[in-house]
Protein backbone atom coordinates (compact mmCIF):
# COMPACT_ATOMS: atom_id res chain seq x y z
CA UNK A 283 0.00 0.00 0.00
CA UNK A 284 2.72 2.45 1.09
CA UNK A 285 4.82 1.40 -1.89
CA UNK A 286 1.92 2.05 -4.32
CA UNK A 287 1.34 5.47 -2.76
CA UNK A 288 5.04 6.29 -3.02
CA UNK A 289 5.27 5.08 -6.63
CA UNK A 290 2.15 7.07 -7.65
CA UNK A 291 3.53 10.22 -6.00
CA UNK A 292 6.79 9.74 -7.85
CA UNK A 293 4.98 9.39 -11.18
CA UNK A 294 2.95 12.56 -10.51
CA UNK A 295 6.06 14.43 -9.48
CA UNK A 296 7.91 13.27 -12.63
CA UNK A 297 4.91 14.32 -14.72
CA UNK A 298 4.80 17.70 -13.03
CA UNK A 299 8.53 18.20 -13.64
CA UNK A 300 8.22 17.17 -17.27
CA UNK A 301 5.27 19.53 -17.89
CA UNK A 302 7.19 22.36 -16.21
CA UNK A 303 10.31 21.63 -18.23
CA UNK A 304 8.40 21.35 -21.54
CA UNK A 305 6.61 24.65 -20.86
CA UNK A 306 9.89 26.32 -20.01
CA UNK A 307 11.58 24.95 -23.15
CA UNK A 308 8.72 26.27 -25.29
CA UNK A 309 9.07 29.67 -23.62
CA UNK A 310 12.86 29.63 -24.16
CA UNK A 311 12.33 29.12 -27.90
CA UNK A 312 9.95 32.11 -27.99
CA UNK A 313 12.40 34.21 -25.99
CA UNK A 314 15.31 33.34 -28.29
CA UNK A 315 13.27 34.55 -31.26
CA UNK A 316 12.64 37.83 -29.44
CA UNK A 317 16.37 38.18 -28.77
CA UNK A 318 17.13 37.65 -32.48
CA UNK A 319 14.59 40.33 -33.39
CA UNK A 320 15.95 42.76 -30.82
CA UNK A 321 19.53 42.20 -31.94
CA UNK A 322 18.49 42.85 -35.53
CA UNK A 323 16.88 46.09 -34.35
CA UNK A 324 20.08 47.01 -32.59
CA UNK A 325 22.14 46.30 -35.71
CA UNK A 326 19.70 48.54 -37.59
CA UNK A 327 20.18 51.32 -35.03
CA UNK A 328 23.99 51.03 -35.36
CA UNK A 329 23.59 51.23 -39.15
CA UNK A 330 21.46 54.34 -38.78
CA UNK A 331 24.04 55.97 -36.48
CA UNK A 332 26.88 55.04 -38.84
CA UNK A 333 25.10 56.52 -41.86
CA UNK A 334 24.31 59.66 -39.90
CA UNK A 335 27.94 59.97 -38.73
CA UNK A 336 29.17 59.56 -42.30
CA UNK A 337 27.30 62.70 -43.33
CA UNK A 338 29.82 64.72 -41.33
CA UNK A 339 33.11 65.63 -42.96
CA UNK A 340 36.20 64.15 -41.39
CA UNK A 341 37.91 67.41 -40.41
CA UNK A 342 34.88 68.70 -38.53
CA UNK A 343 34.44 65.35 -36.83
CA UNK A 344 38.07 65.18 -35.71
CA UNK A 345 37.91 68.76 -34.46
CA UNK A 346 34.78 68.11 -32.37
CA UNK A 347 35.98 64.70 -31.21
CA UNK A 348 39.09 66.28 -29.67
CA UNK A 349 37.15 68.80 -27.56
CA UNK A 350 36.92 68.12 -23.86
CA UNK A 351 33.60 68.71 -22.10
CA UNK A 352 33.96 72.42 -21.27
CA UNK A 353 35.28 73.28 -24.74
CA UNK A 354 32.52 71.31 -26.43
CA UNK A 355 29.92 73.07 -24.32
CA UNK A 356 31.46 76.46 -25.07
CA UNK A 357 31.64 75.76 -28.82
CA UNK A 358 27.97 74.74 -28.86
CA UNK A 359 27.05 77.88 -26.93
CA UNK A 360 29.00 80.26 -29.18
CA UNK A 361 27.72 78.53 -32.30
CA UNK A 362 31.14 77.54 -33.66
CA UNK A 363 29.77 74.02 -33.91
CA UNK A 364 26.23 72.85 -34.50
CA UNK A 365 24.18 70.38 -32.46
CA UNK A 366 23.84 68.02 -35.40
CA UNK A 367 27.62 67.93 -35.89
CA UNK A 368 28.10 67.20 -32.19
CA UNK A 369 25.57 64.35 -32.28
CA UNK A 370 27.10 62.85 -35.44
CA UNK A 371 30.57 63.03 -33.90
CA UNK A 372 29.34 61.23 -30.81
CA UNK A 373 27.46 58.64 -32.85
CA UNK A 374 30.82 57.94 -34.49
CA UNK A 375 32.77 57.86 -31.22
CA UNK A 376 30.19 55.56 -29.61
CA UNK A 377 30.28 53.18 -32.60
CA UNK A 378 34.05 52.82 -32.18
CA UNK A 379 33.81 52.37 -28.40
CA UNK A 380 30.99 49.87 -28.86
CA UNK A 381 33.02 47.79 -31.32
CA UNK A 382 35.62 47.43 -28.61
CA UNK A 383 33.38 46.94 -25.56
CA UNK A 384 29.80 46.05 -26.61
CA UNK A 385 28.54 48.83 -24.36
CA UNK A 386 25.65 50.15 -26.46
CA UNK A 387 22.10 48.77 -26.32
CA UNK A 388 20.46 51.14 -28.80
CA UNK A 389 21.41 54.32 -30.58
CA UNK A 390 18.70 56.93 -30.12
CA UNK A 391 17.64 57.78 -33.66
CA UNK A 392 15.61 60.80 -32.57
CA UNK A 393 18.86 62.47 -31.45
CA UNK A 394 19.37 63.56 -35.06
CA UNK A 395 15.96 65.25 -35.20
CA UNK A 396 16.34 66.88 -31.77
CA UNK A 397 19.74 68.26 -32.81
CA UNK A 398 18.35 69.68 -36.05
CA UNK A 399 15.44 71.26 -34.15
CA UNK A 400 17.83 72.96 -31.69
CA UNK A 401 19.97 74.20 -34.59
CA UNK A 402 16.87 75.62 -36.24
CA UNK A 403 15.85 77.43 -33.04
CA UNK A 404 19.39 78.81 -32.65
CA UNK A 405 19.02 80.64 -35.99
CA UNK A 406 16.72 83.11 -34.24
CA UNK A 407 19.00 85.89 -32.86
CA UNK A 408 16.66 86.29 -29.84
CA UNK A 409 16.89 82.62 -28.93
CA UNK A 410 18.54 82.05 -25.56
CA UNK A 411 20.42 78.77 -25.58
CA UNK A 412 19.79 76.52 -22.56
CA UNK A 413 22.88 75.58 -20.53
CA UNK A 414 23.38 72.06 -21.91
CA UNK A 415 22.57 73.15 -25.46
CA UNK A 416 23.44 70.38 -27.95
CA UNK A 417 25.46 68.24 -25.52
CA UNK A 418 25.25 64.56 -26.46
CA UNK A 419 24.54 62.41 -23.38
CA UNK A 420 24.49 58.65 -22.87
CA UNK A 421 21.85 57.00 -20.65
CA UNK A 422 21.96 53.72 -18.77
CA UNK A 423 19.37 51.41 -20.33
CA UNK A 424 17.03 51.54 -17.32
CA UNK A 425 16.70 55.35 -17.38
CA UNK A 426 13.15 56.02 -18.64
CA UNK A 427 13.37 57.37 -22.19
CA UNK A 428 10.16 57.72 -24.17
CA UNK A 429 9.86 55.21 -27.01
CA UNK A 430 12.70 53.00 -25.76
CA UNK A 431 12.72 49.78 -23.73
CA UNK A 432 13.93 49.66 -20.16
CA UNK A 433 14.50 45.91 -20.08
CA UNK A 434 17.04 45.71 -17.21
CA UNK A 435 18.41 42.82 -19.27
CA UNK A 436 15.19 40.76 -19.20
CA UNK A 437 14.08 39.44 -22.58
CA UNK A 438 10.44 39.46 -21.36
CA UNK A 439 10.63 43.28 -21.04
CA UNK A 440 11.68 43.97 -24.61
CA UNK A 441 9.19 45.65 -26.94
CA UNK A 442 7.49 47.48 -24.07
CA UNK A 443 8.73 50.96 -24.78
CA UNK A 444 8.38 53.57 -22.06
CA UNK A 445 5.55 56.00 -22.72
CA UNK A 446 6.85 59.01 -20.82
CA UNK A 447 10.37 60.31 -20.20
CA UNK A 448 11.52 60.13 -16.58
CA UNK A 449 11.76 63.48 -14.77
CA UNK A 450 15.54 63.60 -15.25
CA UNK A 451 15.29 62.94 -19.00
CA UNK A 452 12.57 65.60 -19.30
CA UNK A 453 14.92 68.01 -17.60
CA UNK A 454 17.91 67.03 -19.75
CA UNK A 455 15.89 67.64 -22.89
CA UNK A 456 14.61 70.97 -21.55
CA UNK A 457 18.18 72.02 -20.76
CA UNK A 458 19.25 71.22 -24.32
CA UNK A 459 21.09 67.93 -23.78
CA UNK A 460 20.63 65.28 -26.45
CA UNK A 461 20.36 61.63 -25.33
CA UNK A 462 21.97 59.74 -28.22
CA UNK A 463 22.64 56.26 -26.89
CA UNK A 464 21.41 53.73 -24.30
CA UNK A 465 24.05 51.70 -22.50
CA UNK A 466 24.23 48.15 -21.24
CA UNK A 467 23.41 46.65 -17.82
CA UNK A 468 23.58 43.23 -16.13
CA UNK A 469 20.37 41.22 -16.13
CA UNK A 470 18.34 42.26 -13.03
CA UNK A 471 20.65 45.27 -12.34
CA UNK A 472 21.61 43.62 -9.06
CA UNK A 473 25.17 42.74 -9.99
CA UNK A 474 28.45 44.51 -10.59
CA UNK A 475 29.26 42.78 -13.86
CA UNK A 476 27.54 43.73 -17.12
CA UNK A 477 25.92 41.03 -19.20
CA UNK A 478 22.42 40.03 -20.21
CA UNK A 479 20.78 37.72 -22.75
CA UNK A 480 19.35 40.62 -24.77
CA UNK A 481 22.42 42.69 -25.55
CA UNK A 482 25.26 40.39 -24.46
CA UNK A 483 28.36 41.10 -22.42
CA UNK A 484 30.09 44.47 -22.03
CA UNK A 485 33.86 44.25 -21.67
CA UNK A 486 36.51 46.39 -20.00
CA UNK A 487 38.16 48.69 -22.57
CA UNK A 488 41.66 47.74 -21.34
CA UNK A 489 41.12 43.99 -20.93
CA UNK A 490 38.25 42.24 -22.64
CA UNK A 491 38.46 39.23 -20.30
CA UNK A 492 37.35 41.53 -17.48
CA UNK A 493 34.16 43.39 -16.70
CA UNK A 494 33.77 47.14 -16.89
CA UNK A 495 31.75 46.79 -13.67
CA UNK A 496 28.05 47.10 -13.13
CA UNK A 497 25.34 47.70 -13.13
CA UNK A 498 26.23 50.94 -14.98
CA UNK A 499 28.93 48.99 -16.86
CA UNK A 500 27.80 50.10 -20.32
CA UNK A 501 28.27 53.70 -19.20
CA UNK A 502 31.71 53.14 -17.68
CA UNK A 503 32.95 51.21 -20.72
CA UNK A 504 31.59 53.77 -23.18
CA UNK A 505 32.96 56.78 -21.26
CA UNK A 506 36.31 55.15 -20.61
CA UNK A 507 36.65 54.17 -24.30
CA UNK A 508 35.85 57.81 -25.20
CA UNK A 509 32.44 57.05 -26.72
CA UNK A 510 30.64 59.45 -24.39
CA UNK A 511 31.58 62.61 -22.55
CA UNK A 512 28.83 62.48 -19.93
CA UNK A 513 26.29 59.84 -18.98
CA UNK A 514 23.66 58.92 -16.43
CA UNK A 515 24.07 55.78 -14.33
CA UNK A 516 22.14 54.39 -11.37
CA UNK A 517 23.31 52.92 -8.07
CA UNK A 518 21.67 50.86 -5.33
CA UNK A 519 24.76 49.10 -4.03
CA UNK A 520 27.71 50.46 -5.99
CA UNK A 521 26.49 50.46 -9.59
CA UNK A 522 27.93 53.88 -10.39
CA UNK A 523 30.99 53.77 -8.14
CA UNK A 524 32.33 50.27 -8.91
CA UNK A 525 32.23 50.68 -12.73
CA UNK A 526 33.94 54.06 -12.35
CA UNK A 527 36.64 52.60 -10.09
CA UNK A 528 37.23 49.73 -12.51
CA UNK A 529 37.58 51.89 -15.61
CA UNK A 530 39.28 55.06 -14.37
CA UNK A 531 36.17 57.19 -14.83
CA UNK A 532 34.39 59.22 -12.19
CA UNK A 533 30.85 59.38 -10.87
CA UNK A 534 28.68 60.16 -7.91
CA UNK A 535 25.57 58.63 -6.40
CA UNK A 536 23.72 61.47 -4.73
CA UNK A 537 21.57 60.86 -1.66
CA UNK A 538 18.34 59.53 -3.09
CA UNK A 539 15.98 62.47 -2.63
CA UNK A 540 18.05 64.87 -4.70
CA UNK A 541 16.52 63.32 -7.82
CA UNK A 542 13.02 62.19 -8.67
CA UNK A 543 12.20 58.49 -8.71
CA UNK A 544 8.91 58.80 -10.56
CA UNK A 545 8.71 56.13 -13.27
CA UNK A 546 12.21 54.80 -12.54
CA UNK A 547 12.37 51.00 -12.50
CA UNK A 548 15.09 49.79 -10.12
CA UNK A 549 16.14 46.18 -9.69
CA UNK A 550 13.36 45.41 -7.19
CA UNK A 551 10.24 47.59 -7.11
CA UNK A 552 8.74 48.37 -3.70
CA UNK A 553 12.02 48.66 -1.85
CA UNK A 554 11.61 51.27 0.86
CA UNK A 555 14.91 51.60 2.72
CA UNK A 556 17.79 50.81 0.39
CA UNK A 557 17.83 53.76 -1.86
CA UNK A 558 19.01 53.77 -5.44
CA UNK A 559 19.65 56.93 -7.32
CA UNK A 560 20.62 58.22 -10.72
CA UNK A 561 23.90 60.02 -10.95
CA UNK A 562 26.34 61.46 -13.49
CA UNK A 563 29.34 59.51 -14.80
CA UNK A 564 32.14 61.19 -16.74
CA UNK A 565 35.84 61.28 -17.56
CA UNK A 566 36.57 63.85 -14.86
CA UNK A 567 35.05 65.44 -11.75
CA UNK A 568 34.58 68.90 -13.31
CA UNK A 569 32.11 67.43 -15.79
CA UNK A 570 29.99 65.84 -13.06
CA UNK A 571 30.13 69.10 -11.08
CA UNK A 572 29.05 71.16 -14.05
CA UNK A 573 26.19 68.77 -14.72
CA UNK A 574 24.88 68.77 -11.14
CA UNK A 575 25.35 72.51 -10.80
CA UNK A 576 23.11 72.86 -13.86
CA UNK A 577 20.33 70.43 -12.95
CA UNK A 578 20.20 71.66 -9.36
CA UNK A 579 20.39 75.34 -10.30
CA UNK A 580 16.72 75.78 -9.44
CA UNK A 581 13.78 73.85 -7.98
CA UNK A 582 12.49 72.57 -11.34
CA UNK A 583 12.74 68.91 -10.21
CA UNK A 584 10.65 69.65 -7.10
CA UNK A 585 8.05 71.38 -9.25
CA UNK A 586 7.64 68.14 -11.27
CA UNK A 587 7.88 65.87 -8.25
CA UNK A 588 6.90 67.33 -4.88
CA UNK A 589 8.57 64.42 -3.10
CA UNK A 590 11.98 65.88 -4.02
CA UNK A 591 12.91 68.53 -1.45
CA UNK A 592 13.79 71.93 -2.93
CA UNK A 593 17.53 71.66 -2.30
CA UNK A 594 19.48 73.59 -4.90
CA UNK A 595 23.21 73.53 -5.76
CA UNK A 596 25.26 75.12 -3.00
CA UNK A 597 28.20 76.83 -4.70
CA UNK A 598 29.51 78.22 -1.39
CA UNK A 599 29.97 74.72 -0.06
CA UNK A 600 31.60 73.44 -3.27
CA UNK A 601 33.95 76.41 -3.60
CA UNK A 602 34.70 76.72 0.10
CA UNK A 603 38.36 76.76 1.14
CA UNK A 604 37.56 75.81 4.73
CA UNK A 605 39.78 72.92 5.82
CA UNK A 606 37.79 69.79 6.55
CA UNK A 607 38.01 66.85 8.92
CA UNK A 608 37.78 63.53 7.13
CA UNK A 609 37.54 60.02 8.57
CA UNK A 610 39.40 57.39 6.54
CA UNK A 611 39.61 53.61 6.58
CA UNK A 612 41.32 51.00 4.45
CA UNK A 613 39.57 47.99 5.95
CA UNK A 614 35.91 47.87 6.99
CA UNK A 615 36.34 44.77 9.15
CA UNK A 616 34.27 42.66 6.77
CA UNK A 617 36.40 42.31 3.62
CA UNK A 618 40.06 43.38 3.64
CA UNK A 619 40.74 44.92 0.22
CA UNK A 620 43.69 43.77 -1.88
CA UNK A 621 46.85 45.86 -1.26
CA UNK A 622 46.43 48.11 -4.29
CA UNK A 623 42.98 49.27 -3.12
CA UNK A 624 44.47 50.12 0.28
CA UNK A 625 47.39 51.96 -1.32
CA UNK A 626 44.96 54.10 -3.36
CA UNK A 627 43.24 55.28 -0.15
CA UNK A 628 46.56 56.09 1.51
CA UNK A 629 47.63 58.13 -1.53
CA UNK A 630 44.33 60.02 -1.56
CA UNK A 631 44.74 60.63 2.18
CA UNK A 632 48.18 62.15 1.55
CA UNK A 633 46.77 64.39 -1.19
CA UNK A 634 44.03 65.67 1.11
CA UNK A 635 46.50 66.23 3.95
CA UNK A 636 48.79 68.14 1.60
CA UNK A 637 45.77 70.31 0.79
CA UNK A 638 45.48 71.14 4.50
CA UNK A 639 42.65 68.82 5.59
CA UNK A 640 42.79 66.72 8.74
CA UNK A 641 42.49 62.99 8.20
CA UNK A 642 41.64 60.77 11.16
CA UNK A 643 41.23 57.00 11.30
CA UNK A 644 37.60 55.93 11.29
CA UNK A 645 35.99 52.53 11.70
CA UNK A 646 32.39 52.16 10.50
CA UNK A 647 30.65 50.12 13.17
CA UNK A 648 29.22 46.62 12.63
CA UNK A 649 29.94 46.22 8.90
CA UNK A 650 29.37 42.42 8.91
CA UNK A 651 25.89 43.21 10.25
CA UNK A 652 25.48 46.01 7.69
CA UNK A 653 26.07 43.68 4.75
CA UNK A 654 23.48 41.22 6.11
CA UNK A 655 20.95 44.02 6.59
CA UNK A 656 21.77 45.32 3.12
CA UNK A 657 21.20 41.99 1.37
CA UNK A 658 17.96 41.42 3.26
CA UNK A 659 16.62 44.88 2.50
CA UNK A 660 17.89 45.12 -1.10
CA UNK A 661 16.22 41.84 -2.05
CA UNK A 662 13.15 42.67 0.10
CA UNK A 663 11.19 39.47 -0.54
CA UNK A 664 14.11 37.03 -0.27
CA UNK A 665 14.64 37.19 -4.01
CA UNK A 666 11.10 36.07 -5.01
CA UNK A 667 10.48 38.94 -7.42
CA UNK A 668 13.84 38.38 -9.10
CA UNK A 669 13.71 34.58 -9.22
CA UNK A 670 10.20 34.67 -10.74
CA UNK A 671 11.36 37.08 -13.42
CA UNK A 672 14.49 35.05 -14.06
CA UNK A 673 12.62 31.74 -14.31
CA UNK A 674 10.44 33.31 -16.97
CA UNK A 675 13.48 34.44 -18.95
CA UNK A 676 16.74 33.30 -20.50
CA UNK A 677 19.09 33.44 -17.52
CA UNK A 678 22.46 35.02 -18.18
CA UNK A 679 25.15 32.42 -17.34
CA UNK A 680 27.25 35.12 -15.66
CA UNK A 681 24.50 35.49 -13.05
CA UNK A 682 24.14 31.78 -12.25
CA UNK A 683 25.72 31.82 -8.77
CA UNK A 684 23.46 34.60 -7.57
CA UNK A 685 20.41 32.99 -9.17
CA UNK A 686 21.11 29.69 -7.41
CA UNK A 687 21.34 31.54 -4.08
CA UNK A 688 18.01 33.23 -4.71
CA UNK A 689 16.43 29.87 -5.64
CA UNK A 690 17.48 27.91 -2.55
CA UNK A 691 14.52 28.18 -0.15
CA UNK A 692 15.28 30.39 2.84
CA UNK A 693 14.53 27.66 5.44
CA UNK A 694 17.08 25.42 3.70
CA UNK A 695 19.67 28.24 3.76
CA UNK A 696 19.01 28.74 7.46
CA UNK A 697 19.31 25.02 8.14
CA UNK A 698 22.75 24.77 6.54
CA UNK A 699 24.00 28.17 7.73
CA UNK A 700 25.36 26.88 11.04
CA UNK A 701 27.17 23.96 9.43
CA UNK A 702 28.72 26.19 6.75
CA UNK A 703 29.73 28.74 9.40
CA UNK A 704 32.15 26.17 10.85
CA UNK A 705 34.38 26.19 7.73
CA UNK A 706 33.35 29.39 5.86
CA UNK A 707 32.06 31.78 8.55
CA UNK A 708 31.48 34.79 6.31
CA UNK A 709 29.35 32.88 3.82
CA UNK A 710 27.53 31.09 6.64
CA UNK A 711 26.60 34.42 8.18
CA UNK A 712 25.20 35.72 4.87
CA UNK A 713 23.13 32.57 4.54
CA UNK A 714 20.89 34.07 7.20
CA UNK A 715 20.50 37.34 5.31
CA UNK A 716 17.46 36.66 3.11
CA UNK A 717 14.28 37.20 5.07
CA UNK A 718 12.17 34.38 6.41
CA UNK A 719 9.20 36.50 7.42
CA UNK A 720 7.65 39.95 7.33
CA UNK A 721 8.45 40.28 11.00
CA UNK A 722 12.16 39.72 10.37
CA UNK A 723 12.06 42.27 7.57
CA UNK A 724 10.39 44.83 9.83
CA UNK A 725 13.04 44.26 12.48
CA UNK A 726 15.76 44.78 9.87
CA UNK A 727 14.17 48.05 8.76
CA UNK A 728 14.19 49.14 12.40
CA UNK A 729 17.85 48.08 12.66
CA UNK A 730 18.74 50.09 9.54
CA UNK A 731 17.09 53.16 11.03
CA UNK A 732 18.99 52.58 14.27
CA UNK A 733 22.25 52.21 12.31
CA UNK A 734 21.61 55.50 10.51
CA UNK A 735 21.22 57.17 13.94
CA UNK A 736 24.36 55.54 15.26
CA UNK A 737 26.39 56.74 12.27
CA UNK A 738 24.93 60.25 12.50
CA UNK A 739 25.91 60.41 16.16
CA UNK A 740 29.42 59.22 15.37
CA UNK A 741 29.89 61.71 12.55
CA UNK A 742 28.62 64.59 14.70
CA UNK A 743 30.56 63.50 17.78
CA UNK A 744 33.82 63.24 15.81
CA UNK A 745 32.99 66.41 13.89
CA UNK A 746 33.60 64.72 10.52
CA UNK A 747 32.76 66.37 7.20
CA UNK A 748 33.35 63.32 5.02
CA UNK A 749 34.67 59.76 4.82
CA UNK A 750 37.40 58.36 2.57
CA UNK A 751 37.67 54.61 1.86
CA UNK A 752 38.12 52.01 -0.90
CA UNK A 753 35.39 51.62 -3.53
CA UNK A 754 35.74 47.87 -3.60
CA UNK A 755 38.18 45.09 -2.79
CA UNK A 756 39.92 44.34 -6.10
CA UNK A 757 40.78 45.80 -9.51
CA UNK A 758 38.35 44.97 -12.36
CA UNK A 759 37.39 41.30 -12.15
CA UNK A 760 36.81 38.63 -14.81
CA UNK A 761 33.18 38.65 -15.96
CA UNK A 762 32.04 35.63 -13.98
CA UNK A 763 33.48 36.64 -10.60
CA UNK A 764 31.17 39.45 -9.35
CA UNK A 765 28.20 37.12 -9.03
CA UNK A 766 30.33 34.89 -6.74
CA UNK A 767 31.89 37.81 -4.88
CA UNK A 768 28.83 39.91 -4.08
CA UNK A 769 30.24 40.17 -0.53
CA UNK A 770 32.85 42.57 -1.93
CA UNK A 771 30.25 45.34 -2.21
CA UNK A 772 30.36 46.21 1.51
CA UNK A 773 32.33 49.43 0.82
CA UNK A 774 29.66 50.81 -1.50
CA UNK A 775 26.49 49.19 -0.13
CA UNK A 776 26.95 50.81 3.29
CA UNK A 777 26.41 54.26 1.76
CA UNK A 778 23.18 53.18 0.09
CA UNK A 779 22.01 51.80 3.40
CA UNK A 780 22.92 55.13 5.02
CA UNK A 781 21.63 57.09 2.02
CA UNK A 782 24.85 59.14 1.91
CA UNK A 783 26.23 60.87 -1.16
CA UNK A 784 29.16 58.81 -2.40
CA UNK A 785 31.46 59.17 -5.38
CA UNK A 786 34.39 57.42 -6.95
CA UNK A 787 37.48 59.08 -8.41
CA UNK A 788 40.53 57.51 -10.03
CA UNK A 789 43.75 57.64 -8.02
CA UNK A 790 46.23 55.14 -9.39
CA UNK A 791 46.93 52.07 -11.54
CA UNK A 792 48.01 48.59 -10.49
CA UNK A 793 51.79 48.20 -10.49
CA UNK A 794 54.09 45.17 -10.41
CA UNK A 795 54.87 46.03 -6.81
CA UNK A 796 51.13 45.83 -5.98
CA UNK A 797 51.05 42.36 -7.52
CA UNK A 798 54.04 41.36 -5.42
CA UNK A 799 52.32 42.74 -2.30
CA UNK A 800 49.27 40.70 -3.22
CA UNK A 801 51.38 37.54 -3.36
CA UNK A 802 53.29 38.29 -0.17
CA UNK A 803 50.75 39.96 2.10
CA UNK A 804 47.22 38.97 1.14
CA UNK A 805 46.10 35.93 3.03
CA UNK A 806 43.49 33.80 1.17
CA UNK A 807 41.96 32.72 4.45
CA UNK A 808 38.56 31.78 3.00
CA UNK A 809 37.16 31.09 -0.50
CA UNK A 810 36.14 34.75 -1.01
CA UNK A 811 39.64 35.97 -0.16
CA UNK A 812 41.02 33.25 -2.42
CA UNK A 813 38.80 34.46 -5.29
CA UNK A 814 39.82 38.09 -4.70
CA UNK A 815 43.50 37.13 -4.71
CA UNK A 816 43.34 34.79 -7.69
CA UNK A 817 41.50 37.26 -9.91
CA UNK A 818 43.56 40.29 -8.91
CA UNK A 819 46.54 38.65 -10.58
CA UNK A 820 47.42 39.93 -14.05
CA UNK A 821 45.90 43.37 -13.51
CA UNK A 822 49.01 45.58 -13.90
CA UNK A 823 47.97 48.85 -15.53
CA UNK A 824 44.29 48.70 -14.54
CA UNK A 825 42.83 51.79 -12.82
CA UNK A 826 41.98 51.97 -9.11
CA UNK A 827 39.61 54.53 -7.61
CA UNK A 828 38.80 55.67 -4.10
CA UNK A 829 35.49 56.61 -2.57
CA UNK A 830 34.45 59.82 -0.83
CA UNK A 831 31.17 59.86 1.08
CA UNK A 832 29.21 62.55 2.89
CA UNK A 833 25.90 62.63 4.75
CA UNK A 834 22.74 63.33 2.69
CA UNK A 835 22.44 66.71 0.95
CA UNK A 836 26.21 67.33 1.17
CA UNK A 837 26.99 66.27 -2.40
CA UNK A 838 28.86 69.52 -2.89
CA UNK A 839 31.38 68.60 -0.15
CA UNK A 840 31.77 65.13 -1.61
CA UNK A 841 32.48 66.57 -5.07
CA UNK A 842 34.85 69.21 -3.71
CA UNK A 843 37.00 66.49 -2.11
CA UNK A 844 36.81 64.28 -5.19
CA UNK A 845 38.02 67.23 -7.26
CA UNK A 846 40.87 67.93 -4.84
CA UNK A 847 41.97 64.30 -5.03
CA UNK A 848 41.78 64.39 -8.83
CA UNK A 849 43.83 67.60 -8.93
CA UNK A 850 46.43 66.01 -6.66
CA UNK A 851 46.64 62.97 -8.94
CA UNK A 852 46.59 64.59 -12.38
CA UNK A 853 48.06 68.00 -11.54
CA UNK A 854 45.14 69.56 -13.47
Ligand SMILES: CCCCCCCC/C=C\CCCCCCCC(=O)NCC(=O)O
Nearest residue numbers: 471473517518519520521549687712713768
Ligand atom coordinates in the same frame (compact mmCIF):
# COMPACT_ATOMS: atom_id res chain seq x y z
C1 LIG B 1 24.25 33.46 0.89
C2 LIG B 1 22.89 33.92 0.52
C3 LIG B 1 22.92 35.24 -0.13
C4 LIG B 1 21.68 35.53 -0.81
C5 LIG B 1 21.80 35.98 -2.23
C6 LIG B 1 22.47 37.26 -2.37
C7 LIG B 1 22.37 37.75 -3.74
C8 LIG B 1 23.10 39.00 -3.91
C9 LIG B 1 22.33 40.16 -3.47
C10 LIG B 1 22.82 41.33 -3.51
C11 LIG B 1 24.14 41.63 -4.13
C12 LIG B 1 24.31 43.07 -4.28
C13 LIG B 1 25.26 43.42 -5.37
C14 LIG B 1 25.10 44.89 -5.64
C15 LIG B 1 25.82 45.33 -6.90
C16 LIG B 1 25.40 46.69 -7.33
C17 LIG B 1 23.97 46.72 -7.74
C18 LIG B 1 23.41 48.08 -8.07
O1 LIG B 1 23.79 49.11 -7.55
N1 LIG B 1 22.36 48.06 -8.92
C19 LIG B 1 21.61 49.21 -9.35
C20 LIG B 1 20.13 49.00 -9.24
O2 LIG B 1 19.70 47.95 -8.79
O3 LIG B 1 19.41 49.94 -9.62
